[in-house]
Each structure stands twice: as C-alpha cells, then as structure tokens.
Amino acid sequence: MEKQSTKLAGNDFPFSGDFLAGRLRKHLSHDDLYYIESLFDGTLTLPARETLVERGKRMDISAILVSGFMFRTIQMGGNRYIVGIHLPGDFVDLHAFALKRLDHSIVAVDDTRVAVVQHKKLKEVMDQRPHVARAMWFATLLDASIHRKWIHMMESLGAPRRIAHIYCELQTRLSLIGRANERVVRTPFTQKDIADMSGVSAIHANRAVSKLRELELAEIRRGSLYTDHWSALRKYAGFDASYLYGDGPLHLNEGWGR
Amino acid sequence: MLEENLHEELRRFPITGRFLAGRLRHDMSQEEREILETSISEIVEIKKPTRILNHGEIYDHSTMLIDGFVIRSIDGPENRYGVSFHVPGDFVDLHCFALKRLDHNIDTIGPAKVGYVPHEHLREIMEQHPHLARLLWFSTLLDAAMHREWIMKLEQLTTARRLAHIFAEIWRRLRMVGLGDEMGFDTPLTQAELADLSGATAIHVNRALRELKDSDVAEFSRGRVDIQDQKRLEAFGHFQADYLYGEGLNYLGEGFSQKKSLLHHKISEG
Numbered sequence: 025m026e027k028q029s030t031k032l033a034g035n036d037f038p039f040s041g042d043f044l045a046g047r048l049r050k051h052l053s054h055d056d057l058y059y060i061e062s063l064f065d066g067t068l069t070l071p072a073r074e075t076l077v078e079r080g081k082r083m084d085i086s087a088i089l090v091s092g093f094m095f096r097t098i099q100m101g102g103n104r105y106i107v108g109i110h111l112p113g114d115f116v117d118l119h120a121f122a123l124k125r126l127d128h129s130i131v132a133v134d135d136t137r138v139a140v141v142q143h144k145k146l147k148e149v150m151d152q153r154p155h156v157a158r159a160m161w162f163a164t165l166l167d168a169s170i171h172r173k174w175i176h177m178m179e180s181l182g183a184p185r186r187i188a189h190i191y192c193e194l195q196t197r198l199s200l201i202g203r204a205n206e207r208v209v210r211t212p213f214t215q216k217d218i219a220d221m222s223g224v225s226a227i228h229a230n231r232a233v234s235k236l237r238e239l240e241l242a243e244i245r246r247g248s249l250y251t252d253h254w255s256a257l258r259k260y261a262g263f264d265a266s267y268l269y270g271d272g273p274l275h276l277n278e279g280w281g282r
Numbered sequence: 283m284l285e286e287n288l289h290e291e292l293r294r295f296p297i298t299g300r301f302l303a304g305r306l307r308h309d310m311s312q313e314e315r316e317i318l319e320t321s322i323s324e325i326v327e328i329k330k331p332t333r334i335l336n337h338g339e340i341y342d343h344s345t346m347l348i349d350g351f352v353i354r355s356i357d358g359p360e361n362r363y364g365v366s367f368h369v370p371g372d373f374v375d376l377h378c379f380a381l382k383r384l385d386h387n388i389d390t391i392g393p394a395k396v397g398y399v400p401h402e403h404l405r406e407i408m409e410q411h412p413h414l415a416r417l418l419w420f421s422t423l424l425d426a427a428m429h430r431e432w433i434m435k436l437e438q439l440t441t442a443r444r445l446a447h448i449f450a451e452i453w454r455r456l457r458m459v460g461l462g463d464e465m466g467f468d469t470p471l472t473q474a475e476l477a478d479l480s481g482a483t484a485i486h487v488n489r490a491l492r493e494l495k496d497s498d499v500a501e502f503s504r505g506r507v508d509i510q511d512q513k514r515l516e517a518f519g520h521f522q523a524d525y526l527y528g529e530g531l532n533y534l535g536e537g538f539s540q541k542k543s544l545l546h547h548k549i550s551e552g
Binding site for chain 1: 338354356358359361363365366377379380381385386405408409412415416419420422423425426427429430431432433434436437438480481520522524525527531532534538
C-alpha cells in the first residue's frame with residue numbers, strides 16, 4: 025500500500041502529489057496539477073517537535089506537508105491542546121494566505137518535510153486560475169469540516185470513543201492518499217499527544233487505551249493502533265467518514281459544474 | 283466612532299453592511315461592497331426556528347444572515363449537537379460554495395432574516411474580483427478559527443466555563459457588528475440550545491447557569507444574557523478574543539497588502 029502512493033504521486037509531483045488525493049484531485053486537469061506543482065519553491069526539513077508557524081506571526085508563505093505528521097496546537101494556561109492532525113498532502117497553513125496571522129501554531133510531530141509557496145504566487149493563482157483557487161479554498165474548508173466533527177466528538181463521546189474516532193479518521197485519511205495499512209495505523213504520537221488531542225489527562229488517556237484493549241477492539245502501542253476489527257471499532261466510535269469528503273454521500277462526484 | 287461608521291455603512295448596504303465589520307471590512311473597496319450587496323438575489327424572512335439547510339444536499343446558493351441567530355448543527359442518534367452559532371453579518375454557509383454539500387445543518391433559532399447569493403454570482407466574483415474572493419475566503423476561515431477555539435474549549439473547560447466562553451464570544455461578535463449593548467445582549471437562545479452548544483445535558487446546563495449567576499459572572503434569563511463585568515466573564519471562561527481576528531494580536535489593520543500596512547497605521551494614529 026505504501027508503495028502505491030509513490031507510484032500515484034510519481035516523480036512529476038514530488039511536492040503536491042498527495043494534495044486533495046481521493047477527493048477533488050480527480051476533478052483537476054493535468055494542466056492544473058502541473059501548475060499547482062510549479063507554485064512551490066522547494067522543500068524545508070523540520071526536525072521532530074519543531075514549530076513551523078507560530079501563532080500571531082504575520083506570514084507571507086504557506087506550506088504543504090510532503091512527509092511526516094503535524095499538529096495544530098493552541099497553548100492555553102500552560103497547557104497545550106491539539107486541535108488538528110495533518111498528513112502528507114495537507115496544505116497545512118494555506119489558511120495563512122487569507123488570515124495572514126494564525127490563531128494557533130503548527131508543529132512537526134516527527135521529522136517532516138514541507139514544500140513552500142509564496143503568498144504572492146497564490147495571489148496570482150486567484151487572479152489567473154480561479155478554478156484552482158477554488159480547489160484551494162475547498163482544501164481549507166476540509167479542515168473546517170474536520171474541526172466541526174471534532175467539536176461534535178468532544179460534545180458527544182467519552183475518552184475511549186474519542187481516541188477510537190481519531191484513529192478511524194486517520195485510517196480513512198491515510199487511505200485517501202494511498203498510505204493506509206490494513207491492520208495498523210502507524211503514528212509517532214506519544215501518550216501525552218494522545219491525551220492532548222482527546223482533551224483528557226494522561227492517566228485518563230491511558231485508561232481509555234486499556235479500555236479499547238479490554239473490549240478487544242484495538243491495541244495502541246507507542247502511538248500506533250493495531251486492529252483486526254475495523255468495522256467494530258468504527259461502530260464503537262460512531263465513525264461516519266462522510267465529513268472527510270472522500271467517496272461517500274458528501275462526495276463531489278459531479279465536480280462544481282457552473 | 284466605530285458605531286457611527288457602521289450606521290452609515292448599514293444605510294448604504296442594508297443587507298451586507300455588517301459583513302466582516304470590525305475585522306477586515308476596511309480592506310474592502312467601495313466597489314467591492316457594492317458588488318457584494320447586489321450579489322444577494324433573494325431575501326427571506328423566517329418567523330420561527332427552521333432548518334434552512336440540510337446536510338448532504340446539494341445547494342446552488344449560500345446564505346448571508348441579515349437578522350437573527352443561526353446554529354450549525356450535527357444530528358446525533360438522539361440529540362442535536364451545535365458546532366457553532368452565527369450572528370448578523372455572517373456568511374453562514376459560504377462553505378457550501380466550495381464544498382457544495384455540507385457536513386452539517388443550518389438551523390435558525392427564533393425569527394431571522396437571510397439573503398441568498400446564487401453560487402453563479404460567487405463564481406463571477408472569483409473570476410473577476412479576486413481580492414473580494416480572498417475576503418470571502420478569509421470569512422470562511424474565521425469560522426475555522428472559531429471551530430479550533432471550540433475544540434480547545436471542549437477539551438479543557440467545565441460546563442459553566444464553556445457557557446461563559448460562549449456568552450463572551452457571542453457578545454464580542456455582536457459588538458463588532460453594532461449589536462448587543464454595554465450590559466449584555468438579547469438572544470432567543472434556550473437552555474436546550476445551550477446544552478446542544480456545550481455538549482452537556484439540560485440539567486447540567488441548568489446547574490451551570492446557576493453557578494454563573496451566583497458568582498456574578500453572567501445572568502441568563504429567557505431572551506437575554508446580562509453581564510456586569512466583561513473582564514470577569516472572560517477570565518472565568520478562559521476567553522481570549524484573538525481568534526476572532528478583531529482588533530488585537532491577529533488584526534489585519536493593513537489588509538492583505540504590505541504597502542497599505544504603513545498607511546493604515548498612520549491613519550489610525552492620526
């Protein structure tokens with residue numbers, strides 16, 4: 025499976041090969057895809073736990089994640105809260121093109137590589153290729169859709185189900201970019217990370233992880249989740265993938281039309 | 283000063299005059315304001331709570347909230363969950379222009395007045411007025427910023443503090459668009475809706491509201507939220523307004539262009 029993604033991405037799209045894969049990518053013409061690839065100036069390597077974008081700083085560039093994991097975090101009262109997780113192909117701070125300053129920080133989880141684009145180039149995209157600009161807008165709204173699901177999840181689920189939901193989401197998102205494995209979701213997350221993304225204490229998170237094991241739904245070891253029971257796990261978490269806008273009821277089969 | 287400007291703005295642009303007020307409206311040219319105002323093709327008055335958009339359906343228009351309040355909701359098996367709310371001037375489902383189908387519903391609470399913009403008009407704006415399109419994009423990302431704050435809030439806060447945070451946010455947002463008053467704001471929000479918005483049961487909300495009242499943080503009565511002390515409310519709700527992109531840390535006084543930045547600071551200083 026992991027091989028497939030490199031094949032899909034190919035050498036033609038080393039920076040943006042995973043951008044909107046499994047979602048709107050198939051509605052972009054070959055020309056558009058090459059155009060998007062050409063916008064990037066090159067890559068930047070970020071060591072684990074390094075901050076890419078700091079809250080409140082004015083940005084004139086945006087970055088797409090090429091490899092590795094990233095978090096969106098908010099710091100409040102000495103604590104860090106994780107409000108989003110990013111995978112390759114995610115245009116992690118495209119938001120900064122319109123917001124200029126971010127309300128949160130974007131940090132590398134493991135060693136990551138990002139490709140960088142200047143905002144003045146994105147402005148050209150808006151001027152010259154409104155269709156591509158709309159696809160980019162779409163990409164930022166996918167994040168908003170995932171945020172809403174997380175709000176819903178925090179409002180309605182207890183810690184074990186939240187953790188199950190987060191891994192179900194990761195599994196689906198990895199499969200959209202052709203990087204999923206059948207039996208495992210590999211992540212570099214620490215126990216503390218898992219606690220910070222599910223809004224509970226480390227002890228609580230540990231207990232929740234044990235509960236998933238006791239229910240024989242999944243085993244989480246060193247940040248990676250192992251399971252042979254995806255459908256039971258999804259059911260337990262109440263996971264419905266449609267908010268990710270891949271294949272499913274919200275999927276944009278027909279493109280935008282007019 | 284701000285309110286006077288807003289008054290004049292609403293006289294000229296009665297439908298969209300509140301859009302981005304207090305945030306990036308100053309970066310909108312007069313022409314852009316005209317274009318947005320005339321992009322609304324239909325205005326609808328809604329008398330009672332109504333679901334105006336269903337998740338999963340395709341829409342060819344987006345909705346500008348002119349008067350009243352709206353909740354974005356996700357239906358659970360038994361409950362409705364509120365994932366955000368909207369005040370007048372919000373382009374509530376502009377998201378739909380890019381997403382076409384939404385992952386959530388849009389419900390009005392109490393009476394409301396909305397304006398519909400055909401996606402055809404929005405497409406023309408994208409093709410012919412990229413700067414205005416960027417402002418529209420900005421407005422949808424304000425929603426995303428609020429969503430992130432809510433995730434944090436739900437990860438961190440007790441029910442009473444969540445409610446204080448919600449009140450603090452509504453109040454600030456209303457004040458930016460010239461609504462509410464110095465002592466609080468009128469709202470048709472019910473306790474049931476507050477439960478939907480805070481992920482708590484009705485009983486929990488009832489108790490939390492009592493706590494807010496007893497500790498002089500805020501008083502919720504039917505149709506009204508009274509606040510004696512903004513600082514106290516905001517401290518209790520761990521509320522910091524930066525994520526709303528009004529004046530403060532993230533404020534874009536200079537708009538999108540770097541050049542304007544200096545000019546604008548001079549104007550505001552003078």
